[in-house]
Amino acid sequence: DIQMTQSPSSLSASIGDRVTITCRASQSISSYLNWYQQKPGKAPKLLIYAASTLQSGVPSRFSASGSGTDFTLTISSLQPEDFAAYYCQQSYSTLYTFGQGTKLEIK
């Protein structure tokens, strides 16, 4: 299995802050990396696919980069609706695996 490790596991930030979440793969996955946002009681929502491509309709304050084993998701200026959990997911292997999640909370 390809293990996906996110850091931090939780993060407190304020409206307007710039935040970065990191995802590391246990082996190289090229750019086969997706990011999802999950709000309480809701299904995950796709934000980014292929490591850096913004899904249609997702605000441009979200961006992502990386390849190989190290990836980042950045929110340039936090908005109230951004407080949620974020998950990375690799699609390099057909045994798809997710990171453990990063919970973004209001400071």
Add this chain to the structure above:
Amino acid sequence: QVQLQESGPGLVKPSETLSLICTVSDGSISSYYWSWIRQPPGEGLEWIGNIYYSGSTNYNPSLKSRVTISLDTSKNQFSLKLSSVTAADTAVYYCARQYSNIWYNWFDPWGQGTLVTVSS
């Protein structure tokens, strides 16, 4: 815009079989891969398996001996069966479409999820 909706019992007894259906609307099931993913309360996401519109399947090895995913194209549905359940199988179960371009694939959209509790 394709939509997915899970349905099935919310309570299953230990050792019995969990059965869920995902209904696809506003789009045809006759293309793409279709996946099941679960999330135990307060925990992360685990991919269970998928099925291609042709009927071929892939399963998570950790669950493979207990999982069956099947497709009913006439009803635009696909289903999940998980046998010999224990309390560890208590989770919100999501169905999702696996969308892909030539090189990459991702899960979008997802159903709203359904909580299945394993308890006597």
